[in-house]
Amino acid sequence: MTRDDQILKAAEELFYQRSFDGVGVDEIGQAAGVSGSAIYRHFEGKNEILETLFDRAVDALLMGLPDPNDHPHDELRELIDSFVQFAQTNRMLASIWEREHRSLREPYRRRHQRRLRQYVERWVDCLSKCYxxxxxxxxxxxxRAAQALMMSDATRPGRGSSRDVGGLLSAMALRSFEVLDSPPRSDTQLGM
Structure with missing residues (x-):
């Protein structure tokens, strides 16, 4: 494991346990086995560490994207399953990615949003065909609502989850999109 990887692993664990704002560079260094000042030889600071973790999340999501499918409802199931798989196999990273968006500072925020756009556009394209x-x-x-549902188990405190929770979350997310089967209505008709 490289020193960068050791730092990132330590930061991931600490950010997961105590949040981005609840952890200092010195603590990350100590957990990684280096001094806090040594972190700056590898990263510009805590913000770049967070951005690198966010990059890893987006990389995992993009690598997990299913191939385009001529049947949009099948593709939607595959998108859902791959997202649930990401959340279940990368619990700490998924939790940090979900709850620390506001902690990401410029220029990292803009870069992250640009990278994430490709992933989100795939979902929008698929849903546009389905509904x-x-x-x-x-x-x-x-x-966003369905993804929050799919992340709900990964972001809860505690260790692990039951083995069948991924299937349950996938099924619930798929059913949540069925509300889009009805034609679009105004906010007042939706009770908003």
Missing amino acids: PGWAEGRLLVAI
Whole structure:
């Protein structure tokens, strides 16, 4: 394991346990077996460490993307399953990625959003085919809500989860999109 990897592993564990704001560079260094000042030989600071962890999350999501499918509902199931797989196999990283978005500072935030756009566009494209007529903004809301559901087990405190929780989360997420089967309605018709 390289020194960068040791630092990232230590930071991931500490950010997961105590949050980005709850951890200092010296603590990351100590957990990685180096001095806090030695961190700066590898990273510009805590923000770059967080950005690197976010890059790893996006890399895992992009690598897990299924091949495009001529059957959009099958593709949606595959997108859901790959997202649940990401959350279940990368619990700490998924939890940090989910809850620390506001901690990411510029220019890292802009770069992360640019990288993530490719992943989100794949979801929007698939949902547009499955449920035509919905505005992109509404589809983005549905995607964020379903992804929060799929992350719910990974972001809860505690160790591990039952083996069958991934299937349950996938099924719940798939069913949550069924609300889009109805034609788009105004916010007042939706009770908002």
